[in-house]
Amino acid sequence: MSWKLTDNKDWLSLEQQFRWVQDMNNVAQHRLHHEEGDVAIHTRMVLEALQQQPDYQALSMTEQEVLWTAALMHDVEKRSTSVDEGEGQITSKGHARRGEYTVRTILYKDVPAPFHIRETIAALVRYHGLPIWVMERENPAKKVCEASLRVNTRMLKMLSVSDIQGRICRDKASLMESAELFEMLCREQDCWGKTRDFATNHARFHYFRTENSYINYVPHDDFKCEVTLLSGLPGMGKDYYLSTLSQDIPVISLDAIRRKCKVSPTDKSANGRVVQEAKEEARNYLRKGQSFVWNATNISQQMRSQLIDLFITYGAKVKIVYIEKPYEVWRKQNREREFMVPEPVLDAMLGRLEIPQLTEAHEVVYLTL
Template sequence: MNWKLTDNKNWDSLEQQFQWVQDMNFVMQHHLHHEEGSVAVHTRMVLEALQQQPEYRALPAKEQEILWAAALLHDVEKRSTSVDEGGGIITSKGHARRGEYTARTILYRDIPTPFHIRETIAALVRYHGLPVWIMERENPVKKLCEASLRVDTRLLKMLAVADIQGRICKDKSALMESAELFEMLCREQDCWGKARSFATDHARFQYFHTEDGYIDYIPHDNFRCEVILLSGLPGMGKDHYIRTLQQDVPVISLDAIRRKYKVSPTDKAANGRVVQEAKEEARSYLRKEQGFVWNATNTSKQMRSQLIDLFLTYGAKVKIVYIEKPYEIWRKQNREREFMVPETVLDAMLGKLEVPQLEEAHEVVYSV
């Protein structure tokens, strides 16, 4: 499949095709870092700079399209995060993180995109500033390794270089030096153009879940049971996935508990009690060293992390299974459910979806 964001990459055409491109014209930037003006002007300059890179021209067509789409989308959410603090000082904290959510939504709902391509573009948007600011992070090596599990660091540097060259500022040479240091760090950590490898899945998990963990430490695997943590928006087919499992495994279902007590998913107070009951049920299995499936949406990293911490307390191995169907099939399945979720609720959940990543658990499976 030769996926393309669009066949017509002329800027005027992009503005006509996409409202989010039009919006860039009305978003100004910090005068010291972006003398060129609006996000639209900057993004056009970034796209031009990217296409002039010899490294970009040498890429296969698929990777060129991925990188071009990421460049177009990299500052898409400066429109929602920019704050004018006066005197030409404009900040846009969190624009990369929110931009990841928007890129994912656009490439899932509006422009059907293969899962791997979509998530690569979303990751490039999320980490596009990392090569410039990595040495200012609290733990630069860990952040680098995290990024390498999601995206090719060569592509990330190309995007960062285009982002630097596609602007007018006085510190451009210093920013370019930072990008070169990023490549050096990648090579030093053996994750230049590839994911940082770990001796075992447990070694990877321990490194990311231990504050001062040694990156090459190999912990002993002594799991007492395995917990399957399902993740996916409502109506994606989590119940169907459970029915396909070979072994007869207990299932803890938040929906089933809600129905038992006739609790609405929107009743926050009642849902707190539902979760507590589910956790107590989980503890009873964990004490007996009995594996089980935790069946709920678990669409945020924070939500998953809290549950994983509980399972780890009892020595469980954690496997996340993320389930996704194409947009139209998903909506159709939801409409056909016995307990349909309102469309507005689905839209809101989609806009905040955090797809599980490899550093979160011992194993992550994408059933897409």
């Protein structure tokens, strides 16, 4: 059976089913860009425009559901980011990024979706404005290639076109022109409707990790060791995963260091010392060319990036292993742990979760159910 957000897509029913749909009412928008009214009115118009597109009608039922859900949720966090700057000047900076987190939480906890479907919808919400603004971004070619690793750019354009058509504004023609330029750029970069291919994983990693890099450059693979960076919320099963590894490999565990030093996970000042001790242990392995595993939550891109910078300085290949279990299984596993994490803490961490992406490491493995 294919996944659906809901069988009843009538707007009044959606408001009754989902609080976040109710919240769209009376969220004002910039008068110049949205003469039609609030976010609820705009979203209904976007859904209507999407379903009228011949390209949308030609999609599979699952693809239609994914795109429809993304359209419904694309402005879900204007409720939390909109700021009235006076005289109808309303901004909602960061609503797409925050919307990605909200989508991930809703489709993990409240209306569970398969991992790849959830992350596709989250990516569509995150990038829904890219086709309109891509030519104003720094290095637009790299930006569309990055987006293609997460979402089908053809579907992204369909969402963006619906976003444009589902509003009343005076610059609609120029916005549609921007969407066409987005398609042209994707075709030029060989990522229209597909993932941008790279000759090797190292070539992909180098391109996204290096400023002003040439997209077709293929660096020589000359790794001295491999570092496996685990990522996942507390209680997802990272320790169990380590127990299944066939080879005997050193593990740097932040939790083990905390327990050795009798440091609470909530003690931020002490945690800094824990991380420094772990990094020094990592340097010892890296200097010797010894492969190892770094075992910690690593749920933010910023934290992973800092560690990966360290690892590649010593010539290591980096593999991220992301581990996730269904919501109810996760909570049960946490309750059964020797060192249980309070559930409000887990909820807060879930709301900040950033799934590792292919741009971050030489290899990314998703162990999900």
